[in-house]
Amino acid sequence: MIKGINLSKIYESGFISKKGIVAVDGVDIEIREQETLALVGESGSGKSTLGRILLLLTKPTSGKVIFDRVDLTRLRNRKLRDLRRKMQIIPQHPEDALDPRWKLYDSIAEPFRIHKIAGKDDEEETVHKLIELVGLDQELLRRYPHEVSGGELQRVVIARAIALNPKFIVCDEPTSMLDVSVQASVVNLLMDLQRKLSMSYLFITHDLELADIVADRIAVMYAGQIVEEGIGVLKDPLHPYTQTLLGITTPISREAITPRGCKFYNLCPERSSKCLNAPKTVEMSGRRVKCHLYMEH
């Protein structure tokens, strides 16, 4: 469905002496049809950047994004805009994603207007259908963003995201600002819609329990790299980082990331001299792990 090959993003700062910050570091990622891949990791690990790269909202420094057999990184803007219908994002802060001066109706109808899809009557009918689909009352459409609750706002954003029948949605921590009970209903809605409209999700979260429930597969990100990926990652973690994330082992220090070799070296309870060289990703029974423990030497 959508595939990222060797993706990297380096943010440069400074004018005379340039400093580079590597946000995403040589990531391969694939999301299959009607599948949910959960991307977990700490804040700052590059999860959101990776999600935005897959939608080409952020241009990768290097690497390819293949969507429906087309390399998005080589498309012209106009072609890309057409393809954008098929891919959407549900952001963490719904209140920032909607124009505060627009009625919610207009926000949901905007995709049709941009892509010149529906006429006025059609538009109204479709917007009403959408708002019903996300379980909201039609009366809400006449209100402004500040007049509804956070959970309702997130449903409005979801309605807009599914307006043009996308195939792929990046859900970027869609519930991290919501209460537990509201989170439960929004997540259930997302899973329902996925079944009804056969979409694929990249579900970015730092809540491991939530990831375990929504995802078919889980990818664990650390310092810009995917260190482990597959099915049952949280039940039977292989990578030392995943194990510390789950609290099975504790990191041995609090120092930051190592500049060379394995990025987890400074914190890893199982490190050895081999780890000063960067590990490769190895595949074993459906699981991909980036760690020397599992490499054959």
Next chain:
Amino acid sequence: MWVLVVRDLHVHFVLENMTVKAVDGVSFHVSEGEALALIGESGSGKSVLGMTILRLLPENVRVNGKILFNGSNLLDLSEEGLREIRGKEIAWVPQNPATSLNPVMKVGIQVAEPMEIHLRIDRKSAVQRVANLLKFFDINPPEKRVNEYPHQYSGGMKQRALVAMGTSTKPKLIIADEPTKGIDMTKKVSIVELFRKIKKNELSLLLITHDLPFAEKLADRIAVMYCGQIVEVCNVKKFFKSPLHPYSKALLNSLPSRGLKPIKGNPPSMVNPPKGCKFHPRCEYMSGRCLEEPQMFEIDGNLVRCWLYD
């Protein structure tokens, strides 16, 4: 020994054409060395309750009831008398560490301020004490961090600096408002450790949170708020094993680890709350009796506001 006692507290916001009943007849107490977690959804009145205790709310709010601390009613104290308690006897750790520190002042000076004011220590030795505090709360290297500005701190470090500020005057009670909000799952562990550390110093804690796993790790007792009322006060072990109130049950079942089942219906309006039990329109066990307001029933030392326990 009870450190804080709240009796029949009402907090009403009076607007032009309506009255918002944010806190509607709340009673509870916090014992010495105890951590009480006040949990509930956003809009249930938790934060308002916390702010009422320190009288941080604007003048036009109508407050009735009693808040007893060290035997005196905080609601009767003069602003000057209150200043002796606020920040010295009761510390407040606010929500949003990012917006609670002054961006153009060095963190060390800000953390030292309560000590200068309440313990009457000069700035130099206060800042020195701050370095020790920062070290205690794992902000390293402390001598360097004292002279840094808030933007040089990470989110978790700002949170810890605020807790350091709160504990610097050795208060008897700390009120922390959503200390884990917006903090990464992986960093929450260190916030839990932090509060465990300060609890050892015989402090009482009032944690205002909707983070149930966090409350489970830290609290001794749980008080559940719904629509401005406390509907259950329960020992923490019992609460997470078999809570009493139907709302508590529903809330726990909406956790990802317990099946992610949403509570049906919408949170109630604080302007026109439902008659009788405020949870009855969303409750699975609803019966005709629920249109009358239930009182608190005591079950093995735990309290619950529900007719099922009559």
